[in-house]
Structure formats: C-alpha cells, structure tokens
Amino acid sequence: MSPKPRALVAMSGGVDSSVAAALMLESGYDVVGVTLKQWEGPKGEMPTAGCCTVADAEDARRAAAQLDIPYYVLDYVDEFRTAVVDRFGEAYLEGRTPNPCIECNRRVRFHALFDRTQELGCDVLVTGHHARVKRRNGEFRLLKAVDAGKDQSYVLHMLGQTELARIRLPVGEMTKAAVRERAAELGLRTADKPDSQDICFVGNGDYRDFLREYFPEAAQPGMVVDTQGEILGSHAGTVDFTIGQRKGLGVALGEPRYVVDINPKSATVVIGRKAELLVAGCVVTDGSLVADDAVLPAAVEVKVRYRAEPVPAQATVGEEGSWQVMFDQPQDGIAPGQAAVLYAGDEVLGGGTIAEAIR
Amino acid sequence: MLYLDHAATTPLRPEARAAAEPFLDADFGNPSGVHGISRRAKNAVEAAREQAAALLGASHPLEIVFTGGGTEADNLAVAGAALAAAGRRGVVTSAVEHKAVLDTADFVSRLEGRIEIVGVDEAGLVDPERLAGAVSDDTAVASVMLANNEVGTIQPVPEIAAAVHGRDRRVLVHTDAVQAFISEPVAVSTTGADLIALAAHKFGGPKGVGLLYVRNGVELEPLIHGGGQELGRRSGTHNVAGIIAMVAAMQAAAEDREGFRGRVAAARDRFEEVLLDKLPGVTATAAGAPRLVQHSHLRFPGMRSETMLIRLDAAGIAAAAGSACQSGAIEPSHVLAAMGFSPEEAAECVRFTFGWPNVAADGERAALAVIDVAGAMR
Numbered sequence: 001m002s003p004k005p006r007a008l009v010a011m012s013g014g015v016d017s018s019v020a021a022a023l024m025l026e027s028g029y030d031v032v033g034v035t036l037k038q039w040e041g042p043k044g045e046m047p048t049a050g051c052c053t054v055a056d057a058e059d060a061r062r063a064a065a066q067l068d069i070p071y072y073v074l075d076y077v078d079e080f081r082t083a084v085v086d087r088f089g090e091a092y093l094e095g096r097t098p099n100p101c102i103e104c105n106r107r108v109r110f111h112a113l114f115d116r117t118q119e120l121g122c123d124v125l126v127t128g129h130h131a132r133v134k135r136r137n138g139e140f141r142l143l144k145a146v147d148a149g150k151d152q153s154y155v156l157h158m159l160g161q162t163e164l165a166r167i168r169l170p171v172g173e174m175t176k177a178a179v180r181e182r183a184a185e186l187g188l189r190t191a192d193k194p195d196s197q198d199i200c201f202v203g204n205g206d207y208r209d210f211l212r213e214y215f216p217e218a219a220q221p222g223m224v225v226d227t228q229g230e231i232l233g234s235h236a237g238t239v240d241f242t243i244g245q246r247k248g249l250g251v252a253l254g255e256p257r258y259v260v261d262i263n264p265k266s267a268t269v270v271i272g273r274k275a276e277l278l279v280a281g282c283v284v285t286d287g288s289l290v291a292d293d294a295v296l297p298a299a300v301e302v303k304v305r306y307r308a309e310p311v312p313a314q315a316t317v318g319e320e321g322s323w324q325v326m327f328d329q330p331q332d333g334i335a336p337g338q339a340a341v342l343y344a345g346d347e348v349l350g351g352g353t354i355a356e357a358i359r
Numbered sequence: 360m361l362y363l364d365h366a367a368t369t370p371l372r373p374e375a376r377a378a379a380e381p382f383l384d385a386d387f388g389n390p391s392g393v394h395g396i397s398r399r400a401k402n403a404v405e406a407a408r409e410q411a412a413a414l415l416g417a418s419h420p421l422e423i424v425f426t427g428g429g430t431e432a433d434n435l436a437v438a439g440a441a442l443a444a445a446g447r448r449g450v451v452t453s454a455v456e457h458k459a460v461l462d463t464a465d466f467v468s469r470l471e472g473r474i475e476i477v478g479v480d481e482a483g484l485v486d487p488e489r490l491a492g493a494v495s496d497d498t499a500v501a502s503v504m505l506a507n508n509e510v511g512t513i514q515p516v517p518e519i520a521a522a523v524h525g526r527d528r529r530v531l532v533h534t535d536a537v538q539a540f541i542s543e544p545v546a547v548s549t550t551g552a553d554l555i556a557l558a559a560h561k562f563g564g565p566k567g568v569g570l571l572y573v574r575n576g577v578e579l580e581p582l583i584h585g586g587g588q589e590l591g592r593r594s595g596t597h598n599v600a601g602i603i604a605m606v607a608a609m610q611a612a613a614e615d616r617e618g619f620r621g622r623v624a625a626a627r628d629r630f631e632e633v634l635l636d637k638l639p640g641v642t643a644t645a646a647g648a649p650r651l652v653q654h655s656h657l658r659f660p661g662m663r664s665e666t667m668l669i670r671l672d673a674a675g676i677a678a679a680a681g682s683a684c685q686s687g688a689i690e691p692s693h694v695l696a697a698m699g700f701s702p703e704e705a706a707e708c709v710r711f712t713f714g715w716p717n718v719a720a721d722g723e724r725a726a727l728a729v730i731d732v733a734g735a736m737r
Binding site: 037070072073078120121 | 691
C-alpha cells in the first residue's frame, strides 16, 4: 500500500469538486473520485437534466481523467428513493416544503460517502462545498465560506465532530472566481460550467411536474380560503403554490394577498395579508449541534432558507428535544420542511428542520 | 496488471490485426463499386463470408450477415424475425438473456408483439419443455442464449431448438452465441438454431463488428435501411477491415478452441480451488451446472462487490460485477434476480473471466491476488 494519505473526492461534475480533487493531489494525496448515482429514469438511465445527470457524471469522469485519478460511479438509487424522494412527496402532502438536497445530505450522501471513505481505505473525504472547517478550543468548527455569496455552510449543518474531523473542503478557502481561474489553468473543461440550481431527481428544474407525476394528490383541485376560513376562490392543485407567493392566486381583492398556509391533504390554500405572513418563531426538529461545547439556550442568528439572510433570534430547547427559535423581529416566508440553521457570526452552531411556525 | 474481465472484451489476436492491416491501407476500397480497388475489398469480404460460413457449418455463404456487433445481430434476429413473420409477432425468451435480446423483445412488445419471458432454475438453466410450452400461435421467434455472459451457464440450446421446432416448425429459434463462441463449438447442425449471433471482440476480433447466421429461406425485416448491402438485410458500407479481422479471429479461435479449453479450464479451476479454500464462505455460482470454462462468478458474503471492484482496481486487478450502466454505476443484475438471488446477495458477487492469453499458472496467481484484496476487506 502506498504511504501517501488517500482522499476520496465526491465529484459532482461541477467546477468546485474538480478543483477540490486537483488541490488534494497538489497537497500530496492519492485521490479517488466518485459520483453517487442517486436517481434514474424508468429504464435505469441517469437523468439528463438537473444535477447528478449523465452529462455531469461524464464531466466528472473527464475531469478525473485529466487529473489522472481513478473515478467510479456508485449506485445509491434505492437508498435515495426511500430516504429522499419518497419522503419529499410525503412531506409535501403533509403541508411541508422540504429541501431535498439537505435531506439527501442528512440521510444518504454523507453516510454513503463516509462509509465508502473507510471501505476504500481513504483517510479523508473531500467535497467541493463552499464552507470551511477550523479547529478551535479542541473542537472542529464549521464556518461560512470565504466567498460569502457562494457560502454553502447551510446545507452542511448536520455534520458533527466525527464527520468534520475527516472532511476537507478545500475550495471553501477560495472565491468562486479563483476556483474558476484555477480550473482554467488546469485546463479542466468544467471551468466555465454554470452552477447547478436544480433538484437532481426533478429534472428540467420544475419540482411541480415531479409532484404531479409521482404524487397526483398534489394536483387535486381545491379551495382558496382566507385566514378566517372564508372561501375566496378555487385552484387546480396545491402544487402550484408556495408560502409567501403573491402572484397567480386567482382571487381579486383590494390589497395584495399572499399564500400563508398550504394543506395538500384537504387541497386548501390559505391566503392573507402581508402581516399574516409574519411569524414570531418556529419549532425545529431533528436538530443537531456541530460542536460538543455548543449549548442552548443561546442568542443566535438563524437562517431559515438557503437564500435567506441570517436574522437575530433566541434559540431554546423545547419539548422532546425539539428547539424553539424566537425571532427578535417577526419574519415572513417561514416554510415547514425547510432547514433552520443557527449561526454565531461565521460559525454554524447547528440546525434542524422547521416543523411549524409559531405565530 | 491482472486482466480477469475477458468476458467484457478480450485482446485482439495477432492474426486478426495482420489480416486487417491491408484494408486499413492500400486496399481501402468500398466493396460496392465497379473498379479494381473496390473489387479487392469486395472479394475479401466475400472470402471472409465463405470462411465464416464454413466455420459455422452453414450451407451457403449468404447465410452470413455482417453486422455492427453482437447487439445489432441480436436486434436483427429478434425484431427482424418478429416484424417479418406473417400474422405472428410474438417473442419467447428467457429471463437471463442479454439486454440486447430482452430490450429488443420489449421493443417488439411496443409494436404489439406478445412477449413471453420464461424463468430459469437456481443455476440459470432454461427448461426446454417449459420454454417450448410458452410458444403460441402468435410466436414468431424463440431466443435463448448459448451461454450466459454473467455466470457462464451453458443452455441446452439443441434441446430447446428441438422442443420449439417440435411444437411448431414455423417458429424461428435464435441463439445469442456471443459469449460462448471462444470456448464452445458453435455450429448450425449442433445448435439446431435458425439464427445465431456472434460478436468479434469476444473472441479476439475488433469491437463494433459481428455477424448473424440466418438460415436459408428465413425472412427478416431489416432494421437498418439504406444502400441495400448484405442483400438488403443490413445496409451501410461494409466495415471491411473489421470483417476481415473478425473472421481471422474466428478462424484462430476455432483452431485454438481445444487448447483454450485446456489451459483456461485449468486456470479457472485452480483459481476457484485456491480461493474457495482460503476464503471460507465464498461460493461459486452455477458451479454444478454446465458452465463456460472461462467464467468464475463468485459471491463474497458480507462484502460489497462495488467496493471490492474498486479495491481490486487499485491493486491492478480488472474484474466485473453485473453490467455497467451508461454512467458506469453497477446495475442490479437481472440474471441473478432470475436465479433467485436477493438484491443483497446479488450485490456481493464478482465475475472473474479468463481469456485466450491466459495460461494454466495464471489461476493460482489470480487467486492469491484476489485473496490479498478480499482479506484486507474482512
């Protein structure tokens, strides 16, 4: 066996993970590249749109070939279907708006990758996420990326000490521009590839079509009501609505109305005034803290959506290990199913899933 | 580097390379022409056809149709037969066929053909009577492979052909002999088949060329249309160098067959003997059934084959598991599922296949190398 340390690099076919692989090679590691095949069409083919597509796997394979490292595609279709796709549909029908990429990280991707890291005799797992890991006071800290605009620490909040000890996030120290520049210098064909925004199993970017096809209940016609239960109109399926949505409600009222609640089971969409969107806090379940010295209650900043800015809040431990997060100022757009991630400045303290809003 | 994936593809034989060389250079002509350069290519292709026909014991050279590989030959046999037969469009086949047959049957079903897929026993064997029993008035073609590409089980094709023809002589019998040809005698008379598919690269020829034996008088609907080559059964300019190389490899493989069986069986048997002795719990699939001498399909309980393949690769050993999909991920094997393996059991299987360059001593060497890797995983 080689005396060099070995790194397993999770390659998505994007520029970040390609450069991450190159950086590990430069720092003296033996590098193995892998892509998890998570979703497939009816005949076993990988999807052609979204992230994790055949084209992405080919891009990853080409980058691995350019770097002269072995590359493999690993089959996680069954695990992914059970843990992420089925749950996505079920959660949706229960009126939540899940973030499948976070669910995947939590339930499939990191378990799988850390398992394989060990099975394949590798010392560290490397991903192309924009975030940083630093050790302070004997604890591994998960920090925001150097490039604030590209920070992905939100989607990594479920990692604990065991995981952070073995993960390397080399591009988290770089700006996206620097990553692309590096890729261009290395001649990687992923250098100019646009960032992927799509959900991998949805394809073509519209999760609504996915829900219509796999969970037809989401496309049942129903009523649009106000917060008092007064019927204001009808709709062709709750799938067409998201919390906070203002346009396309199909009702004409004097002042702007917003979707404040969705109940797919009863096919009901509740709309209200802007003020009715505002909530005082939320209950968070499945919460985990990154560092062993992190404690609640604490004054934190909380991020309630991937694209939201963190806002000041007080986090306390509530019933049955759930957390209660009360915002210093009422917030809108709180969607059950999304992740709530607690920060102290640049550091991720932990996070979990929003179970319900506290009004 | 230890290459134990000869069932996936095997190196080009020197005879094939030498035979092809002139047709990559001076004799570059298109066989469908009137001038001397064309004629030389045409004559070479027709001489190759005669030689291939003789090697298969065909009654006429024009019973050989050159194709772009084994998959295309299977497609032409199954879909071509189903689409040509008057008033019949059904396909009867087995659950362990190559996807080239199963997916073509599925294609035929989308054209309103009735498809019957017959199960196998735990060794992967098709029961001739059961298969013939699935033949109906609607059946155009019955297709059973000569030997399975994953586990190596040799099917009783002569008995199957007799049973099917006994039931209804109008039903065509196709056999995919792609994996078998290198080590098993393949002849029209012994198989009793009306259609036989071969792929050059499995016996030492180049990739992308194959042939279909089509019994005289059998009508096939062509699938590739154009210039009308191969009596209209397969249009497209001939892959002259490929065809010449294939038939040279075919000749070499036929001449080497007895020698191959001797040295490869010795290597494979020694491989399994050493490995099964050193790694208790490991089992050889279909070991009690008629099996290709080059195949060793093993189950390593408690070990994930995907991980094992990657570790073998790192140790310089090339092996396989199931079949790779478009992305390169290993797909769950339909063959093992049909043989009664659970998905978990199937995911613990690795296929090692020996080839024409191997000698008897390679068996022990391979076993020790695999034991090293498997031992590190325990």
